Amino acid sequence: MRAGPDIRALVAGLAVLALGGVLLLDALGPIDLTFAVIAPVASAAAGAILVANGLSR
Amino acid sequence: MSTLRRDRSHGWLGGVCAGIARRYGVDPALVRLAFVIATAAGGAGIALYLLGWLVIPAGDAPGRRRLPTGRGAVEVALGTGLLLLSILLTFRGLGIWFSDAIVWPLVLIASGAALIWRGSAAVRPEPAPEVGVPGASANRPVETPAPVVSVEPRRTAAAVSRTGVGIALVIAAGFAFLQATGALDAARDVGLALIATVVVLGVIFAPWVLRLLRSLTEERSERIRSQERAEVAAHLHDSVLQTLALVQRSDDPQQVAALARRQERELRAWLAGRPAPGQAARLAPALEAAAADVEDNHGVPVEVVVVGDRELDPAVEAVVAAAREAMTNAAKFGGRSTVDVYAECTPGALRVFVRDRGPGFDPAAVPADRRGVRESIVGRMERHGGRARISGAPAGGTEVELVLESER
Numbered sequence: 006m007r008a009g010p011d012i013r014a015l016v017a018g019l020a021v022l023a024l025g026g027v028l029l030l031d032a033l034g035p036i037d038l039t040f041a042v043i044a045p046v047a048s049a050a051a052g053a054i055l056v057a058n059g060l061s062r
Numbered sequence: 063m064s065t066l067r068r069d070r071s072h073g074w075l076g077g078v079c080a081g082i083a084r085r086y087g088v089d090p091a092l093v094r095l096a097f098v099i100a101t102a103a104g105g106a107g108i109a110l111y112l113l114g115w116l117v118i119p120a121g122d123a124p125g126r127r128r129l130p131t132g133r134g135a136v137e138v139a140l141g142t143g144l145l146l147l148s149i150l151l152t153f154r155g156l157g158i159w160f161s162d163a164i165v166w167p168l169v170l171i172a173s174g175a176a177l178i179w180r181g182s183a184a185v186r187p188e189p190a191p192e193v194g195v196p197g198a199s200a201n202r203p204v205e206t207p208a209p210v211v212s213v214e215p216r217r218t219a220a221a222v223s224r225t226g227v228g229i230a231l232v233i234a235a236g237f238a239f240l241q242a243t244g245a246l247d248a249a250r251d252v253g254l255a256l257i258a259t260v261v262v263l264g265v266i267f268a269p270w271v272l273r274l275l276r277s278l279t280e281e282r283s284e285r286i287r288s289q290e291r292a293e294v295a296a297h298l299h300d301s302v303l304q305t306l307a308l309v310q311r312s313d314d315p316q317q318v319a320a321l322a323r324r325q326e327r328e329l330r331a332w333l334a335g336r337p338a339p340g341q342a343a344r345l346a347p348a349l350e351a352a353a354a355d356v357e358d359n360h361g362v363p364v365e366v367v368v369v370g371d372r373e374l375d376p377a378v379e380a381v382v383a384a385a386r387e388a389m390t391n392a393a394k395f396g397g398r399s400t401v402d403v404y405a406e407c408t409p410g411a412l413r414v415f416v417r418d419r420g421p422g423f424d425p426a427a428v429p430a431d432r433r434g435v436r437e438s439i440v441g442r443m444e445r446h447g448g449r450a451r452i453s454g455a456p457a458g459g460t461e462v463e464l465v466l467e468s469e470r
Binding site (some may be wrong): 041042044045046047048049051052053054055056057058059060062 | 086087088132133134135136137138139140141142143144145146147148149151152154155
């Protein structure tokens with residue numbers, strides 16, 4: 006029997022992927038990474054991880 | 063997503079927020095806060111809510127998740143807050159924004175209001191009628207109405223802390239708004255004038271206000287004590303006094319010893335706060351057990367018909383105790399006729415009828431020192447939010463009707 010995915014790890018991984026994507030876009034040039042951009046992205050990533058963690062307890 | 067339903071019974075408007083909270087096991091206040099903030103950030107909350115109202119069907123969601131508690135609840139709350147913050151910052155960055163002077167204070171007020179709301183719900187005391195003795199069949203001791211503080215101090219302390227943080231957030235929102243609009247100096251002058259007025263009025267009216275508060279507290283305490291006395295009296299009447307009456311009438315030493323042993327077991331269980339030996343957990347078996355007891359004690363047949371059933375709670379236990387007392391009265395004074403008990407349990411109400419074919423009696427003519435009808439039936443039902451009616455049965459005799467409406 007297959008175990009279900011670990012929601013906490015899944016959400017954390019996706020959040021790190023999103024952050025990595027933003028950093029990559031900044032390095033390649035399409036976006037200019039300022040506080041106005043990084044603040045909502047970081048908040049969303051941290052929030053998603055916390056919510057997933059809290060709901061998984 | 064198949065179990066996502068709007069929860070209209072717990073909702074404020076269409077039950078969208080309550081339904082989402084119910085489905086995902088989060089606090090409804092958080093979901094409402096999210097919609098309020100999304101509304102403040104450009105009106106998206108209203109559109110999303112209307113969309114949810116249209117798309118999500120109404121009804122009870124079968125797959126309700128348990129609300130997280132402790133650290134899990136804190137994490138969910140913090141995480142939701144951060145997600146909302148990211149949405150706000152995104153809207154602000156995109157220019158979909160009212161004004162910093164409006165949105166940020168509004169966010170603080172909404173967050174503070176949610177915390178205050180949760181805190182007030184957690185420390186709300188139990189209603190007074192629930193703290194007494196449920197009745198003879200319940201066989202429980204009198205419990206002094208203890209405030210939540212003494213029962214769950216940690217939970218209450220957490221609720222008080224939440225309320226304190228909520229109040230601080232609301233005050234901070236007010237300061238932020240005044241600062242942003244340049245009205246802080248004027249507000250300070252008004253605040254000082256207001257404080258001076260309150261102090262003056264407080265000094266003048268404090269004695270009356272304190273006296274009024276003390277009087278209300280004493281009145282409430284006296285009401286609770288009075289209810290407890292009435293419940294204890296009803297219990298003793300239905301148990302010990304009835305047994306003593308049976309003992310006086312009995313010529314058989316073995317039967318007297320058996321009655322005494324049974325009464326002792328019941329009394330010990332009641333004093334220890336335990337359920338009585340063999341006590342049923344549902345209405346139908348509890349009524350049948352009460353009827354069997356009355357049959358054994360008085361040698362009069364008691365026919366019981368129960369339509370529907372439900373679990374016993376203090377109010378239903380009181381109905382069973384009142385019905386038992388009515389059966390006892392019918393067996394004692396009903397001319398040895400069969401006692402008929404009919405109980406009907408519907409979602410809206412519980413009705414119990416106890417009839418005999420005896421000579422009947424006038425309830426108003428019962429002496430004041432006789433407590434059976436007055437306290438054990440009528441008083442007990444009223445203390446638990448129900449009512450009792452005693453009248454002549456259509457075929458002669460007496461009919462006692464006990465009604466307990468369900469809370470909506």
